[in-house]
Amino acid sequence: MSVARALFPKGKEPRYAFEVLIRLLPEASLTFTQDGISIKALDPTKTAILDLAFYAASLEDYVLEEEVEVGLIFTTLKDVIKRIRATEKLEIEVDKERNRFNLYVYPKREGGRPRPPLLLPHSLSHRGGDTGTLSHL
Secondary structure (H helix, E strand, C coil), X not given: CCCEEEEECCCHHHHHHHXXXXXXXXXXXXXXXXXXEEEEEECCCCCCEEEEEEEHHHCCXXXXXXXXXXXXXXXXXXHHHHCCCCCCEEEEEEECCCCEEEEEEECCCCCCCCCCCXXXXXXXXXXXXXXXXXXXX
């Protein structure tokens, strides 16, 4: 049962945002609220505050059953984020029941051939320290 699910219409916006976060932060928390997804963090040198928001209205689909905060280690996302193409759709899902944070990448067109799955065991962590999974459709 997913607690939060967001579908980005194009993969380039979240990809570029995560690429910047990967360079500046080792880890941060994604907060899922009624307004959308937000990240507020202080860089390790304590010289910059990062405030990023993906508003629910700008997403193709956004479903939220309850507000949730998920801690991510960005270095684990590095190789996966590079593989998302600009026109592909990206879905982010938080499954609280199974303690999972899932990423799904959908091909550009319907009926398109999905790329092979990307597997990173123990790659993404839920705030409680439990490991998550990465899924690719």
